[in-house]
Amino acid sequence: MISQNKPCVLVTGGAGYIGSHAVLALKDAGWPVAVIDDLSTGFRFAIPDGVPLYEGDIADAGLLARIFAEQGLGKGRGAIMHFAGSIIVPESVADPLKYYHNNTVKSRALVEAAVKAGIPHFIFSSTAAVYGIPDVAAVCENTPQRPINPYGWSKLMTEQMLADVAAAHPINCGVLRYFNVAGADPQARSGQSTAGATHLIKVAIEAALGLRESVAVFGTDYSTPDGTGVRDYIHVSDLAAAHVLTLEALMAEPARSLTMNCGYGRGFSVNEVLDAVDRATNRKLHRQIEGRRAGDPDSLISDPSRLKRTLGWQPQHAELDTIISHALAWERKLSDLRVGA
16 A cells, blocks of 8 residues: 555656666555656566656656656655666776766756755665775775776766765765666566676576577686686665665655665675576576676675665575576566567
8 A cells, every 4th residue: 555645756767677676665665656767778567557657868857847746746755766877887888978978967967856846865776886896805885986987987976966966955865886786576577678688697597598599707717716706696676675765764864865885795606696597497508708808806795784784674585596586587477578579
């Protein structure tokens, strides 16, 4: 049931991978939700029944004004969760202007509209890419932010903008820095649906289901136990839950803004992930060994203690085999959706 006392939350990019899971988490928790998405990478089927979808651009001031009016956002009520943006690191290197436009310039337009309307809470989808190649084993929020690509810089610039805006206006902000997001809704209501996605678990499951010939392993000479890169994988539904808790924290203390890492504080190597996919599918993936990619750190693991301490957040789906089983169930459902389309 949706509480009449809860204001609407506008989710940008709510038809995409992480945004759609945030919509589900908000809806499950009784929040009224609306979505704005240009559907360039999102899907209508990812939006639950009863959730209004406004198809358009987050920088369209006229459209935003209409959404705010129709959904009762503004004048001290409501919140925005901002997921819309471009996320492919190599593409950001090849086309930096696209990333600064989509991720920074359009975010500025959205934030300006929120301030003008008097929307008091803003949650931003950031990334561990703001840290670049850190010098520490576990990355905390105070680890120096030294992006090595335009994607990371575009996110960090938006973080700085939000900090400055929160200091000057009656709005507080939650910045969540994601590590490697994976998995799918446990009820298979949504999942990673983008064609040609580069996420390792998505790629590996597609290969296991015969949708790809092989899985590329980029580098086997890292300073890790098995020589392949180690990453901190977080289940997308645990991440979505963190967004809801962040919203509640911002509403409880309107003068406080938050910046928090989102991960589990432990990592798995590429080979460990592929071994887990082999177990889940009872198949042996063909692993194509490639050279290292420029800028890939040996290991990238979060220190999520601030997130746990501040929000009381506890992951519910942290086992690697669970993450992969949910991703596999979604991939099979997605195949059915494509057949029926």
